[in-house]
Amino acid sequence: MPGRFNVKKRLGDRANILPKIPKETEVNSVEEILPEASIPAHEPEHDQKHEKEHNSKQKPHSPAWERVLLARHIERPRTLDFIQALCDEFVELHGDRRYGDDAALVGGLARFEGRTVMVLGHQKGRNTKENILRNFGMPRAEGYRKALRLMEHAAKFKLPLLTFIDTPGAYPGKESEERGMSLAIAENLLELCRLPVPVIALVTGEGGSGGALAIGVADRMLMLENSIYSVASPEASATILWRDASQAPAAAEAMKITAPDLHKFGIIDAVIPEPPGGGHTDRPSLMITVREFLLRHLAELEQDYIGRGVEGIRAMLDARYEKYRKIGHWAELSNSKDN
Amino acid sequence: MPGRFNVKKRLGDRANILPKIPKETEVNSVEEILPEASIPAHEPEHDQKHEKEHNSKQKPHSPAWERVLLARHIERPRTLDFIQALCDEFVELHGDRRYGDDAALVGGLARFEGRTVMVLGHQKGRNTKENILRNFGMPRAEGYRKALRLMEHAAKFKLPLLTFIDTPGAYPGKESEERGMSLAIAENLLELCRLPVPVIALVTGEGGSGGALAIGVADRMLMLENSIYSVASPEASATILWRDASQAPAAAEAMKITAPDLHKFGIIDAVIPEPPGGGHTDRPSLMITVREFLLRHLAELEQDYIGRGVEGIRAMLDARYEKYRKIGHWAELSNSKDN
Amino acid sequence: MKELFKRTAKPGEAEANATEQAKTEHNGPLPKFTWNQGSGAADAGSPPAKVSESKKPAKLAKIPDNLWTRCPACKELIYTKELENNKKVCQKCNHHFRLKARERINLLVDEGSFEEINSNLISADPLDFVSLTEPPYPQKMAEVRQKTGLNEAVITGFGQLQGLPLGLVVCDFSFQGGSMGGVFGEKLVRLVEEAIRRRCPVLTVSASGGARMHEGLFSLMQMAKTTAAINRLGEAGLPHISLLTDPCTGGVFASYASVADIIMAEPGAFIGFAGPRIIEQITKQKLPTGFNTAEFLLEHGMVDRVIPRKELASTLEILLRLYGVASAQIANQKEASYAR
Amino acid sequence: MKELFKRTAKPGEAEANATEQAKTEHNGPLPKFTWNQGSGAADAGSPPAKVSESKKPAKLAKIPDNLWTRCPACKELIYTKELENNKKVCQKCNHHFRLKARERINLLVDEGSFEEINSNLISADPLDFVSLTEPPYPQKMAEVRQKTGLNEAVITGFGQLQGLPLGLVVCDFSFQGGSMGGVFGEKLVRLVEEAIRRRCPVLTVSASGGARMHEGLFSLMQMAKTTAAINRLGEAGLPHISLLTDPCTGGVFASYASVADIIMAEPGAFIGFAGPRIIEQITKQKLPTGFNTAEFLLEHGMVDRVIPRKELASTLEILLRLYGVASAQIANQKEASYAR
Ligand SMILES: [Zn+2]
Numbered sequence A, B: 001m002p003g004r005f006n007v008k009k010r011l012g013d014r015a016n017i018l019p020k021i022p023k024e025t026e027v028n029s030v031e032e033i034l035p036e037a038s039i040p041a042h043e044p045e046h047d048q049k050h051e052k053e054h055n056s057k058q059k060p061h062s063p064a065w066e067r068v069l070l071a072r073h074i075e076r077p078r079t080l081d082f083i084q085a086l087c088d089e090f091v092e093l094h095g096d097r098r099y100g101d102d103a104a105l106v107g108g109l110a111r112f113e114g115r116t117v118m119v120l121g122h123q124k125g126r127n128t129k130e131n132i133l134r135n136f137g138m139p140r141a142e143g144y145r146k147a148l149r150l151m152e153h154a155a156k157f158k159l160p161l162l163t164f165i166d167t168p169g170a171y172p173g174k175e176s177e178e179r180g181m182s183l184a185i186a187e188n189l190l191e192l193c194r195l196p197v198p199v200i201a202l203v204t205g206e207g208g209s210g211g212a213l214a215i216g217v218a219d220r221m222l223m224l225e226n227s228i229y230s231v232a233s234p235e236a237s238a239t240i241l242w243r244d245a246s247q248a249p250a251a252a253e254a255m256k257i258t259a260p261d262l263h264k265f266g267i268i269d270a271v272i273p274e275p276p277g278g279g280h281t282d283r284p285s286l287m288i289t290v291r292e293f294l295l296r297h298l299a300e301l302e303q304d305y306i307g308r309g310v311e312g313i314r315a316m317l318d319a320r321y322e323k324y325r326k327i328g329h330w331a332e333l334s335n336s337k338d339n
Numbered sequence C, D: 001m002k003e004l005f006k007r008t009a010k011p012g013e014a015e016a017n018a019t020e021q022a023k024t025e026h027n028g029p030l031p032k033f034t035w036n037q038g039s040g041a042a043d044a045g046s047p048p049a050k051v052s053e054s055k056k057p058a059k060l061a062k063i064p065d066n067l068w069t070r071c072p073a074c075k076e077l078i079y080t081k082e083l084e085n086n087k088k089v090c091q092k093c094n095h096h097f098r099l100k101a102r103e104r105i106n107l108l109v110d111e112g113s114f115e116e117i118n119s120n121l122i123s124a125d126p127l128d129f130v131s132l133t134e135p136p137y138p139q140k141m142a143e144v145r146q147k148t149g150l151n152e153a154v155i156t157g158f159g160q161l162q163g164l165p166l167g168l169v170v171c172d173f174s175f176q177g178g179s180m181g182g183v184f185g186e187k188l189v190r191l192v193e194e195a196i197r198r199r200c201p202v203l204t205v206s207a208s209g210g211a212r213m214h215e216g217l218f219s220l221m222q223m224a225k226t227t228a229a230i231n232r233l234g235e236a237g238l239p240h241i242s243l244l245t246d247p248c249t250g251g252v253f254a255s256y257a258s259v260a261d262i263i264m265a266e267p268g269a270f271i272g273f274a275g276p277r278i279i280e281q282i283t284k285q286k287l288p289t290g291f292n293t294a295e296f297l298l299e300h301g302m303v304d305r306v307i308p309r310k311e312l313a314s315t316l317e318i319l320l321r322l323y324g325v326a327s328a329q330i331a332n333q334k335e336a337s338y339a340r
């Protein structure tokens, strides 16, 4: 039955992959932290007594956390569902032509509203077997290198790039280090900064850290209403900030990871509304809305830039640069020692 | 002592890497052959009796084979020797940024006659320990991917590319297949076809098959007088053609693998003379000659093309295309069924 | 199969279907990699037993000459007509028999649409090759031409696939092991250059043991020559689709066949840089069964798809339409290429 | 060492030398990869024990406050003056102590040549961050500034190395774990943009735990922002040289620090995408000693060189001269960039 869903079941499915960090563990060196995260290391003022007080407090109602649960909902459409619903033809392409093929990151040539496009996205499963195959949507380095290859393919044939973001994060395993996960992500960021085709990224579920961004540097950044996008998962954030993974709902709130928050911040260009109860409750109407949004933004980019040839592409890349150039906040001290 | 050298010693050093193909082995399917080679499979007319007759024949004197021995001479200068002797500064760069660093293929930034250049080359060792480290000068896929990275680096900074070829061939091991040796070589060929900088390749010792060509598609193709360049090693050629590795000297002759032969064919642009007895007998004078040749050809390319900007680079790439476009021979039957 | 689809229903219906089918059809696993798929060879360590289908099966059992064919993989007898009606794929075990170049072309392009070019080129003898055991190279080649009815190891030309124009470069392994010499390279390059003039995508179907030994370094240089042509095809914005078939090794696999926008391989095909005996001799290791098969390459990220023969035409058709639309997009953006 | 050289002898001599030394010096092995090199940690499975050198060693033994320093790797006592004279590298075991940003800059550039820019930028509080345990983010940052004497986790500016101009972006791990937030990104981008105006190469020296949590997605976006700036530097034909130092993980390692023309790392430095405990929790495997060290990265092809601190300046000088010559070559070829 759509509408309500079983939280326990969902957590059960994920329980074996989320990092189990004992509450009382001291996090006191950078070697222990999650990727993408910084921690206030070696700060003695946070003692464990302090934390236990917090743990015992009543957890407040968190609208952000409800969105986290929806974003991770087991019945939420996956990337291949979006491709099937939105595209008229699709040929999945495999492999990085270097080392392997990663089922956690899929991509290929597709036809969208009459255009040939390149599509890319993280792919989660819908049951344990699928999730093992898809590594819970956590790509390895070869997944990002497949993505890089397909980006280059898009550039060669001047195909707009549509990406679907839905990952807890890049896989932080031993083989990821051996095969250079950081370099793979960084090279994708670089490629996206200069890719001479329109790029539209849509966060459909979980936008988890650098593993999401690696296919998410875009001219237009869209989010489904109940998707999230965060620098670290709420559980990891709570651990890093407060050494208590159970404070994930509070972290979800504090970290401002929902689509409306991020839209307000200007990081997201548009929030795509979902049917009441979440996108999975009425997939056909969700897909109609998504199609409208993607088409509108793509058509805008084509009109504003692509129709103008080389000059237009230069302008598109300049606009993409400025878009990211201006993200960030700072203040200025008056006692400047330089300039 | 220079001049004469100990053949047994040389063979001893190499004995554990050359494929040991029993003379009586039937080579009767493509799965059994060496890379780069075709064989006349399933041809019953070659029986073993036939071959034994040949084996018992006296082997004729072979000038080509003497060149093979000189090309493989243990004291022949290696790529790093050439770089050290020819360049004023050198910073070796490591790794393919994907999987590993291959000591059998070295490269880096160097200064040659006042210019900054990128140098690349196969690196053999001079004793067993070095040869194990250098894998006898047989690169793995990651070696060719390091080369690709450095080619791209050269393109980015508009650095002329100088390559030194000295390999029995790309390493035909299990891991080479797992990591896509064929694709790695092919991608290097592609990159060299379009690399917008002058490319000069010099065969210093053994030019072994696709593993040599992968850093040897060039505007100018030079060979040292006593180097060889072949589609398959003489031993492999003899096995493939006559199922008898001991006929390597005859194969060396028949395959026309010496610098003078290849120069006559127009595949090689210049033959660099060596001191009597081989380059290793008088390294300083060898290096002076090599420097002169490299400089002359580089200066020509700079004058003809690089000085003319975009148009010149286009012309250089067109000339490179035409250079390879015209290699090959054919006849025409009059009973054409088409055109 | 989710991996590749072409919409047949109307958009509205399709979306409704998507929801209904979500639980059963979506997110299916990748094509399962079975070591023995398509080969069935039991002899671990040696390559899947491939028997040229041109050989008469008479030695295996007393079978009427052409009526029945024994499958080299599952050893079953197949009614030859049936085998041919099934595009030479064993219906029992899915073994893909090798195809000759003309068979491949006939199975693929619209009937009567194929126009061969440069069929009259034959090899010269640039090395003046002296063999210890063989007749002179020109004479040898004349015999091979006689035996195979082909002039070279590759056929090139243009055809249509459901009306979509396509340049074709198709190897024939039965001609001197599909080896690449000067004629092979020249024919490929001429085809590609003509495809650029016609603005037409190119499909290469490769089956080759590598370089033609008898032409020495001229053969090796065909690797550069053919790759250079494919580079020009790409610069013209035209796609190169490469199909690797059994067997494909050496210089062909390490040149033009691997610089493709899409690389596909037939199930069970043996594809590698070197052969397993060489690898075992060098490394002193036994190779696992299934090593260097099409499925092995897919698992190692080297090919885009392993494509059953019966799906080839429909997949190519989708790809050609997608690239055709893309090409029109580029034409609309004339001069839109951005200097990177 | 053969890998890197600068000619000191005259050409003729060098060639003679080359011949004489052929048997001993040439083709030496690659730098030996020793798991414990530069760390000496005995505790397999956990990262090399790194102790912040700012901590007083008083807890280990009764030692006069600043006169002696205990090496965290070999546990030997070192006369602090001597340690500082040796660029904070243990002379006993080669352990490279962490450097603060200002120490790094002072050790590297010509005396008096460093000109800092944008030192007055401090973090804002874009999320209006509500912590369960900490003081408000602005107050917390004020405390960190007070404690460290720094305004941010990165110092940017221009200096000269043997007279060669160089843009510098240097992390300070002691400032909130070298974490990258909005100010970090802005300072890096401003430095790079100014370097493009001055036509000056950029050296980044990274030591960071990753993103600044308190600025949420704004921090993550600095990965894109900084990488975009490095892309522009490259488009301007200017090199980015990246030096990874202990420790460097997460968002910094996975962005600008890895898109460099040359990547170097200090011996023994811990460098990784994730930390070992996370990897062990996820994979249930013990990690080998030396995992994710600079030497590990070299072995896996991820960095160009592992560079001892005492060789850094001379290597940079060679590289700057080489790129400087290349840059002049490009200027001579004005408009020579070829659209690929
Ligand atoms: Zn069968």
Ligand SMILES: [Zn+2]
Pocket (backbone or CB within 6 Å): D071, D072, D073, D074, D075, D076, D090, D091, D092, D093, D094, D095
């Ligand atoms: Zn020490």
